[in-house]
Amino acid sequence: MKLLFIITGLSIGGAEMMLYNLLSRINQEQFDPVVISLGKRGSLNTCIESLNIPVYTIDMKPEIPTLTSIWRLVSIVRELNPNLIQGWMYHGNLAAQLAGIIAPQPVPVLWNIRHSLHSLDSEKAGTAAIIKLLAKLSSYPAQILYNSKTSTIHHEELGYKAEKTRIIPNGFDTDLFTPSLQARNSLRTELGIADNIFLIGLMGRYHAVKDHATFLKATATLLETYSDIHFVLAGREISRDNKALQDIIETWGLTERIHLLGERSDMPQITAALDIASSSSYSEAFPNVIGEAMSCGVPCVVTDVGDSAWIVGDTGRVVPARDPQALAHAWKELIDLGSMDRETLGHLARTRIIEHFSLDSVVTQYEELYEIVLTGQLNRRN
Known part of the structure; x- marks a missing residue:
């Protein structure tokens, strides 16, 4: 089943690394992952591509996306025709929700929020606007994934739908991060x-x-x-x-x-x-x-x-x-x-x-969720 991950960008950061870690362990015999990065090529593009996972780069400006970049996103989503779309980070979640609308067939969308909200004032104006917009749209995704209890509380206080909440913590590759x-x-x-x-x-x-x-x-x-x-x-x-x-x-x-x-x-x-x-x-x-x-x-x-x-x-x-x-x-x-x-x-x-917090246990949680969502969606599409 084709999984489309849409992420804000692929520079090295905690949220981006967690996506890479998930992709490095996901069962590619069961799932067929593809990644769209909204930003420019980043340090993790090559890392993900080395896993034999295609990465599409939109080169979209976060402040004012151009018509060209939006059309490129639309074209890629229609070409891929995914079974499930997983947003990653705020801009990625918004783009994922849009992708769910423009996909050739009905497709479930998951959001993944990787951030706690101490104060919207500490966010860039554009990001703060997207956070507020996502709160209004939060009844549409099949699930909203958070990586922490604190993040869940912050977003639900802002209006994100509590009934959509699922917490999957970060997992760590203890073979890669080891004493040396x-x-x-x-x-x-x-x-x-x-x-x-x-x-x-x-x-x-x-x-x-x-x-x-x-x-x-x-x-x-x-x-x-x-x-x-x-x-x-x-x-x-x-x-x-x-x-x-x-x-x-x-x-x-x-x-x-x-x-x-x-x-x-x-x-x-x-x-x-x-x-x-x-x-x-x-x-x-x-x-x-x-x-x-x-x-x-x-x-x-x-x-x-x-x-x-x-x-x-x-x-x-x-x-x-x-x-x-x-x-x-x-x-x-x-x-x-x-x-x-x-x-x-x-x-x-x-x-x-x-x-x-082992990576394998966390990857299993993602795979089990994807199976649950895909089973329901596949029944509808068939």
């Missing part, structure tokens, strides 16, 4: 620092909700006590070319201790190289980067937003959002544990991911 001494040494060599240098990392794109400012203020606080620690940031727009980010780094005098790696394709190795992983976000749904770090055996310090505390359990530290002092204090606690106790904590973190 080689990765630890390799990253330190790349950064030009000694093998014994302590590294704290924040993995994630540059966005207001990620609150890099709080992370960097906490960094300045910690360096007052531990002057030889280094910090690694990686993700989209995480570079010296980002003036807003660079200004904060210079204001706090952190240039010599902060390493900005940008968007990378070797995130499993970078993550495994850390001594502590962190999330400083003031809004999250189900942060992939935390589960990935735990899978690598890296203890985590996270803010108490979304499902972060649930993911970490008792294997790390949870602090209030927008509190750099609390974040720095939690880092200090883990540093002071010593390497052996941190290693034990990291082992417990990896075990928790294996037992509760």
Whole structure:
């Protein structure tokens, strides 16, 4: 059965990686997946194509889609004639609902929401408008999938139909994200620092909700006590070319201790190289980067937003959002544990991911849902 996935874009991010992870494990003897990316070619296009899954790129401008890009979407959907359409992220969900209308035959549509809503004010104007529009359209999809309990609550409060809700958490590839001494040494060599240098990392794109400012203020606080620690940031727009980010780094005098790696394709190795992983976000749904770090055996310090505390359990530290002092204090606690106790904590973190958030179990949940929806639809189409 042909499954059409429509996603906002395929740059490297948590939501995009979860789609790739799903596609890497989905039963291609039972399902025939195809992907439409609304944006330009991204880092994950090639990765998905390497799975022998076709990827169509629309090159659509999110603010004002051109008639050409809309017609390309219409043409591809009609040519593919899918049995089921799965939207992924807000723009992808809206496009999926449109695709369900223009498809040659009636086809069920699923939405997949990968984001929690701390405040619509923190979203771009165009995205906020789509979020509101989707609330009005939320009676139309067969199901609305969320990856976190918190995200479900936020969207239902905004008017998304509760009877459509289904929660499927993120899953993690524990073979890909695994402890690695080689990765630890390799990253330190790349950064030009000694093998014994302590590294704290924040993995994630540059966005207001990620609150890099709080992370960097906490960094300045910690360096007052531990002057030889280094910090690694990686993700989209995480570079010296980002003036807003660079200004904060210079204001706090952190240039010599902060390493900005940008968007990378070797995130499993970078993550495994850390001594502590962190999330400083003031809004999250189900942060992939935390589960990935735990899978690598890296203890985590996270803010108490979304499902972060649930993911970490008792294997790390949870602090209030927008509190750099609390974040720095939690880092200090883990540093002071010593390497052996941190290693034990990291082992417990990896075990928790294996037992509760394995990728295979999550893929099974998607496949079972697709079977249920497709069975009903196939009966109607036959």
